[in-house]
Amino acid sequence: MSVVNSARDVHVDEIVDAEPHSWLNMKEVPAWFISLGVHLLILLVLASITRITLLDSEHAIISSIEELDQDSFDIDPTIQDVVGSSGDSEILAPSMSAAPQTAREQQEAMQNQLESEIETPEPIFNDELTQPAKEELMASVEVKGETDRPEGGVAGAIDRLTLEIAAAAKEKKLLVVWLFDVSPSVSKRRNEIADRFENVYKQLGILEAAENENSLKTAVAAFGATTQFVTKDPVSDIKEVVSQIRSIKEDTTGDENVFAAVGQVSKRWLSYKKKGRRNMMVIVVTDEAGTDAVANLEETILFTKRNGIKCYVVGNASPFGRREEMTTFKVDGYDVPAIAETGPETVMPERIKLPFWGQNGYKARRLTSGYGPYALTRLCAETNGIFFITEDSNGVKFDPADMRAYHPDYIAIRDYQKKLESNAAKAALVKTAAATQFSKRTLPTPTLEFPANTDNVLRQAITAAQKPVSELDYGLEELQTMLAMGIQDRKKIAEPRWRANYDLALGRVLATRVRAHGYNTVLAEMKSNPKSFKTKGNNAWRLVPSKDVRSSPSVRKMSKQATELLNGIIDEHPGTPWSFLAAMELNQPLGWEWKEMKLNLDASGNRVQGPRSPRFEEEQRKKREILKKRGIDTSKPLKI
Structure with a gap:
């Protein structure tokens, strides 16, 4: 409601010029005083009259606003990192945000509480309103680097990757480079992905139906001691891609130069991003940590970040505080003792290795860190990708909420060294x-x-x-x-x-x-x-x-x-x-x-x-002979 002085609405159509007068003399005072009193009385009567006036939208509306308590009404949509038992939060750098985002439970609880306290009004819309197109619902969302544990292992990771690919393809044309580990231990994982490939790209085909058939291109490479370019150039034919994945040859050397491989595929097909104006992502499929982090990690991170290439990993959780873990690997149906380099989750191991006297140390050896290996996780974090943990140890697990304050230092190796020096x-x-x-x-x-x-x-x-x-x-x-x-x-x-x-x-x-x-x-x-x-x-x-x-x-x-x-x-x-x-x-x-x-x-x-x-003796003899033909020495663990 506005209170408006009626004098503001008075319109004078005609202004009569008055003759100039000198200052009043004493004889004119009584008449002047009576006139003044009458006019003042009229003004007071008019001023006492109020009415509601609808102002035009162009008129300024000035009103006071009640100051609200911001602590009660501000809702931060981002997930904050909980540090220590005090619960103080801080915003982490992209590398630090690689730690799993388990604080979302606290935010969801607060959100549920707020929703229960807010009265929801009856909707004023009806069913006749037009619903948005399905494509419009898939908005592009910036995904900061993180570690994720998709349900369903490899299958769950591929489903999540489908969403990542779809979001990137929605922005513009896209090149996806699949980079496979050639270790024998990854053969099952490679086949699982090949089995799901056509189904995944069928889902993506729905999104690009109206687009050029070349809007999504795929390339395949493999790495071990060296990098193999399985597809000479990126292709659009998915059946060809599946065939190439199944044709990858295994390598038993134990060398896994994954960071050199990421750098090589990025440089080889960078022109598709630059000249073709495409988004580009590299998806690494492995079960170990890589053996060339010291030599190639920093250079690879610098190149991929500079050129906006997101890196994703479908991998395993690192053992707690250790670089290697003992496992078994099936060769022609036989379980062979093996050593896998799957860690550590930190730049260097920070856990001492001591036996437990008088008790079974199996549980201690099978502890999981809850994180991916340091170098691969940091590559994902620095490029705003995701490390998907698809396999973990069968040992004791820990609540991610309890581990939130214990994330590793995802910093450059030189900066880690400075920490030690300080x-x-x-x-x-x-x-x-x-x-x-x-x-x-x-x-x-x-x-x-x-x-x-x-x-x-x-x-x-x-x-x-x-x-x-x-x-x-x-x-x-x-x-x-x-x-x-x-x-x-x-x-x-x-x-x-x-x-x-x-x-x-x-x-x-x-x-x-x-x-x-x-x-x-x-x-x-x-x-x-x-x-x-x-x-x-x-x-x-x-x-x-x-x-x-x-x-x-x-x-x-x-x-x-x-x-x-x-x-x-x-x-x-x-x-x-x-x-x-x-x-x-x-x-x-x-x-x-x-x-x-x-x-x-x-x-x-x-x-x-x-x-x-x-x-039993005959079975052991046959096992030794079969493994010997495969070049496997049964007197020591197999390096996989």
């Missing part, structure tokens, strides 16, 4: 992890079972067991010294991932040293004064964990330090691989005690093996 604790951790993972020298696993059908047999077995444990403690002392070089900088570490890694490394080294000292102590006691069996027929002793740490005061102090570190990890980093491994370490007490048992021993104390069936 903090002695980080440098010490990486150096220690490398010493346990890359060194040819391995730490021995102590013997826990000792034959004792005679005292002499027992003493000989103990003597044989003491030597490797002495070597073990020497190696552990070296690791402790390496980590101690960074202890002063530990308090300067802000990132929870680095804190957890350092504390776990030091805690596990100290705990293992305590076990080694206690082990030597109880062996020496048994060697000098052998125990007698309480149960008739028992002929051997086994060392089992005990809460009684029988050693010197310095070792007991070390035991206290280890326990405090490991408990601190469980409290500070719950629901993570670090707390899982710390709990595994603490589940086994640090001391030792003897338990008697019975083994099948000969007179010399050697274990007697049961006879193998002739059928």
Whole structure:
């Protein structure tokens, strides 16, 4: 409602010029005063009259606006990264956004709450309104680099890629380059993709029906030690593409120069993007991390980013903190032990490799990082692509929400090196992890079972067991010294991932040293004064964990330090691989005690093996012969 002075609506059609007068004299005052009073009275009456006036749209409307509480009404549509337990958020750079976007659950919960509190008015539209065309619903959406876990493995990843291809093709003409790993372990994945190829491109054909038949072109290449250009040039005939994929020859060298291959295919077919004014994407299909990251990663990222080429990977999750993992690979129906280089998820391994005494370490070896390998994930992140995790370990999994604050550093290798140079604790951790993972020298696993059908047999077995444990403690002392070089900088570490890694490394080294000292102590006691069996027929002793740490005061102090570190990890980093491994370490007490048992021993104390069936021996002989023809040495794990 506007209150408008009626004088604003008065229109004077005729203005009468008055004769000029001098200033009033005293005789004219009474008449002038009466006239003035009458006019003032008229003006007051008119001013008291109000009416509603509809103003033209061209007139300015000035009104006051109630100030609202922005915290209550602003809804940020972007997914923020939750950092640590405080929940403070920060916007990550493109590389950092490679971490999985699990914070969307919190946003969805807030959105549901808002929707439940807002009254939805009755729609004023009717069914007669024209619905938008199907093509219009597929708007182009900028997808920042990330890691994704599509349901359905490879099939789910291909479905997601179909959407990515469709969105890019909607913008303009498109070139898609499929780059396949030639390792034998990827043959099943290649065939799965070939099986779905025609179906995928049929869906895309709906979108380009009205376009030129050459609007979507496809090229195929393969990589191993070298790059093979399977299609000489990009093609439009999908049947030809499927045929070419199935014709890719396998390579068993174990070399996977994937980053060189991405660079080569990008340069070879860049003219299709530049001259043909096309979008261009490269899709890598592999199950490992690549062997040429140090030599070629940075150059490949620079070239693809500069030229706007998005990179996607259909790959595997990296094992937690390790470069390699043991697996099995089927060759002609036989399971062959193999080593796959599928990690690490960081630039360098940040987890030390130590055995778990007295318990099965299988669960620890099968831990997943929840992320793709560092170099391939960073390539996707820097180019605004996506790393699709289509296969993960069958070990313990962790809630992505709990892992959100622990994403790896997706930064350049040189910048990672600067991080190490700026903090002695980080440098010490990486150096220690490398010493346990890359060194040819391995730490021995102590013997826990000792034959004792005679005292002499027992003493000989103990003597044989003491030597490797002495070597073990020497190696552990070296690791402790390496980590101690960074202890002063530990308090300067802000990132929870680095804190957890350092504390776990030091805690596990100290705990293992305590076990080694206690082990030597109880062996020496048994060697000098052998125990007698309480149960008739028992002929051997086994060392089992005990809460009684029988050693010197310095070792007991070390035991206290280890326990405090490991408990601190469980409290500070719950629901993570670090707390899982710390709990595994603490589940086994640090001391030792003897338990008697019975083994099948000969007179010399050697274990007697049961006879193998002739059928088993024949099967093993045939297996060795078949694998030998394939060039596979069964005496060592196959590199795949």
